[in-house]
Amino acid sequence: xxxxxxxxxxxxxxxxxxxxxxxxxxxxxxxxxxxxxxxxxxxxxxxxxxxxxxxxxxxxxxxxxxxxxxxxxxxxxxxxxxxxxxxxxxxxxxxxxxxxxxxxxxxxxxxxxxxxxxxxxxxxxxxxxxxxxxxxxxxxxxxxxxxxxxxxxxxxxxxxxxxxxxxxxxxxxxxxxxxxxxxxxxxxxxxxxxxxxxxxxxxxxxxxxxxxxxxxxxxxxxxxxxxxxxxxxxxxxxxxxxxxxxxxxxxxxxxxxxxxxxxxxxxxxxxxxxxxxxxxx
Numbered sequence: 343x344x345x346x347x348x349x350x351x352x353x354x355x356x357x358x359x360x361x362x363x364x365x366x367x368x369x370x371x372x373x374x375x376x377x378x379x380x381x382x383x384x385x386x387x388x389x390x391x392x393x394x395x396x397x398x399x400x401x402x403x404x405x406x407x408x409x410x411x412x413x414x415x416x417x418x419x420x421x422x423x424x425x426x427x428x429x430x431x432x433x434x435x436x437x438x439x440x441x442x443x444x445x446x447x448x449x450x451x452x453x454x455x456x457x458x459x460x461x462x463x464x465x466x467x468x469x470x471x472x473x474x475x476x477x478x479x480x481x482x483x484x485x486x487x488x489x490x491x492x493x494x495x496x497x498x499x500x501x502x503x504x505x506x507x508x509x510x511x512x513x514x515x516x517x518x519x520x521x522x523x524x525x526x527x528x529x530x531x532x533x534x535x536x537x538x539x540x541x542x543x544x545x546x547x548x549x550x551x552x553x554x555x556x557x558x559x560x561x562x563x564x565x566x567x568x569x570x571x572x573x574x575x576x577x578x579x580x581x582x583x584x585x586x587x588x589x590x591x592x593x594x595x596x597x598x599x600x601x602x603x604x605x606x607x608x609x610x611x612x613x614x615x616x617x618x619x620x621x622x623x
Contacts (some may be wrong), residue, residue, distance in 0.1 A: 387569045402592035405568040406518075408608050409582035413526075413555045413562055420544040420580060424496055424537065428549045431491040431503070436481050439491070442500040443532055444474050480515055487512035492550050494542045502542035505530040506550045508559070519610050524560040531573070543576050551580075563610055585610075 380388055394403045411417075431439060447463075447470055485491065488511040494502040507517060507527040519527040528550055531543050551562055566573045568587050578584075586606025592599040601611065 387571075390569055400594060402590070402594060404590040404592075405587070405604075406565050406590065407568045407574065407587040408585045408606070408611060409564050409566065409577055410585045411551060411562040411564070411580075411582050413551065413560050417548055417551045417555055418581075419552060420541060420548045422494065422541045422545040424501075424540045424542070426494045426496045426501060426542065426545065428492055428494050428546055431493045433482060433485050435491075435493070436478055436485075438500060439481055439493075439503060440474050440477050442503065442534060444470065444477055446470065446474070484514050487514040489514065490550075490553075492546050492553075494546050496537060496542075500534070501537040501540075502533045502546050503530070504528060504532075504543070504546045504550060506554060508554070508557070518565055518612065519563050520612055521563065522610075524558070525610075526554040526559050526562045528562060528564045541576075543573075544580050547577075547580055565611070 376388065390405070397403060447467055481491075484505060484507075487507075489505055489507045491503060491505050493500050505528065507514075507519070507521060507529065509521045509523050509525055511521075517527070517529070519529075521527050528547060531547065533540075533542050547564075554562060563585075564577065564582060566577055568574075584606065586608040587604045588608045588611060589602040589604055590599055591602065601608070
């Protein structure tokens with residue numbers, strides 16, 4: 343730690359080598375991200391994600407693909423490539439669901455941190471706390487609206503979660519589709535990083551589709567990130583059929599979203615059942 347005195351007081355700043363190490367670490371992570379994006383998605387998707395990141399302070403952009411599944415046909419139960427149990431989560435599981443999706447930052451010995459790193463850590467912890475609070479609120483809202491959450495557990499711990507929304511569920515935030523009679527919408531699929539590549543999403547998703555089928559539902563919808571090839575490939579392996587793709591444009595602080603149809607039929611998409619208005623372009 344270096345002390346530098348000025349007229350208005352004494353200021354603390356981290357040694358230059360500390361800041362240099364931070365910059366090098368961030369650059370290393372950035373180049374890994376670029377390499378993996380090019381490897382799995384290609385240069386076009388890399389350029390698109392760069393544009394989205396560049397414009398993110400002013401506007402939220404999301405390119406998405408809509409898929410449907412005919413539930414009047416038999417649904418094969420897919421098997422994960424790891425031993426797991428699939429169960430329905432309840433509100434009692436809220437804290438575990440939050441920790442699984444947004445784990446708390448690991449404890450660190452702050453005595454070994456520079457002032458700059460300690461400040462950055464405090465900002466990160468504050469931001470993570472806000473994200474966890476919002477996630478906890480949304481989980482409770484989704485469950486109380488009548489949605490169901492299915493969980494795959496590996497060795498007793500949550501490894502994958504997925505949500506399904508039925509016709510007649512109450513208003514809920516961040517839901518692009520309000521299913522009609524005989525329809526369902528599956529969303530929010532998430533796999534813990536260490537268990538990715540084990541077909542857990544396929545196992546849970548087909549379990550949910552069979553559950554909906556048993557309730558008399560005839561058609562299911564889901565939405566995937568149009569710029570992320572891995573989820574799309576998994577969805578197609580299950581048997582989902584492409585229906586259309588679209589672009590959401592949400593200028594920040596305007597309280598509204600525009601949707602631009604890019605291809606196919608995106609009629610079922612309504613955007614945010616909690617009241618966010620949408621305009622078609």
